[in-house]
Amino acid sequence: MEQHSPSIRAQAVALMRQGAPNRLVAEHLNIPRGTVGWWRSEDRKARGERYEQPTDCPNCTGREFDEIAYAYLLGLYLGDGHIVSKTKQHHLSIFCNATQTGLIAAAEEAMRKVMPLPNVSQRHKTGCVEVKSYTRHWTCMFPQHGPGKKHERPIVLEPWQQGIVDAHPWEFVRGLIHSDGCRITNWTTRIVAGEPKRYEYPRYFFTNVSDDIRRLFTDTLEKLGIEWTHCTRNGNPYNISVAKKAHVALLDTHVGPKY
Template sequence: MEQHLSSTREEALTLLRRGTPNREVSDLLGVPRGTVGWWRYEDRRALGELFERTHDCPRCSTQEVDGPWYAYLLGLYLGDGHIIRKPKQNHLSVFCDLKWPGLIDAAEEAMRCVMRMPSIHRRVRNGCAEVKSVSTHWPCLFPQHGPGKKHDRLIALEPWQQEIVDAHPWELIRGLIHSDGCRITNWTTRMVGGERKRYEYPRYFFTNKSDDIRRIFTDTLRRVGVEWTVLARGHDPFNVSIARRASVALMDAHVGPKY
């Protein structure tokens, strides 16, 4: 193990006690970040300080939540996200198909705008990208977190979440479509003047097993004037369809296809 001069250690502790981040102390003195962290830990223990990791959780601090990005991230979480909460492992993960690199970037940007301090990582596996943000405070922002699958438990928005969704409904809709939805082109044929002609028309789908999440989606659609119908898969009404021309035009203006 590399040995460092006691004067270097004291200089580091002086900076740390003034609030200089570990990373800056490491860069300034040329000492590994892990060593700086260990010095700070030992110093706190010697001084009897209780350590609380700094954070910028909007629910636990004076930091204001970024409403549009939060509504979008809420949609991603309800569709393709989950939270891991364990003693040494706390993170929010959103999963995106590698076919949509723009969505992967948007998921990371949303996490960073809602809480800027947590570290964010990407992991690619089996054609899927996991965007992961590490913080113990994600359950504060997504109280829908709980054991088991979302469609096996109650999913209801807290009043403060509903206020954000009411203020930014299209961002929630966009997040839900980007996670569990799609824009497709349907086609049909009609007889015109004795000749069968093919017609194509765009359509949006949202598919989710949770009755509660589908209800959140359709309630928000109704609020912005989008008409929808339910298409059952067998006996299960998992599919919400948006096909009327005016409603598709609204969706195109505010959501659009995946990218």
């Protein structure tokens, strides 16, 4: 490791104590950023200072945040989201189809709007993109996090979350459908003037194993005046269908297909 004079180290420490970030100190003194980080850590230890990662968590700081983006992100999290919260690893992940670049961008944008400070990245896997935001404070924003799978534990919104969903129900529905839903075109045949005629009609599906998450979805649909039905497949009542023409049109206006 390259040795630096005590005067250079003293200058670096002085700048850091004035609030300069590691990058600027390293550039100003033409020394490696890793060296600056080490000196900062040693200076904190010498002063008995405990480092706290800066956060812009709305729940911890009380700051205002983008509730529209949060309602959408809540829907994504309840559908295809996952939080890792370990001693040295904390992040929120939203899993997206790799071909749906619009969804990937929307998930990343929602994360940044709710908490701009944490780093956001994408991890590409076979047929899938994992959008990740790194901070332990996502558990503050999503208290539904817990051990095991979501359908194996109760999922109940906190009053402040329900207030956001009530204020922005379409964004919540959009997030749920963009995660665990789809828009498809069904068809059927009818006899017209003695001849079979094919009819096509669009419908929306939402599929989730959790009874609680499906109930959150259907409760919100009902508040919006959207009629829905259960659609049992292979004996499993995990599918919610919206097929009435006028209500599909409303979903087209406010949700639309994933892309």
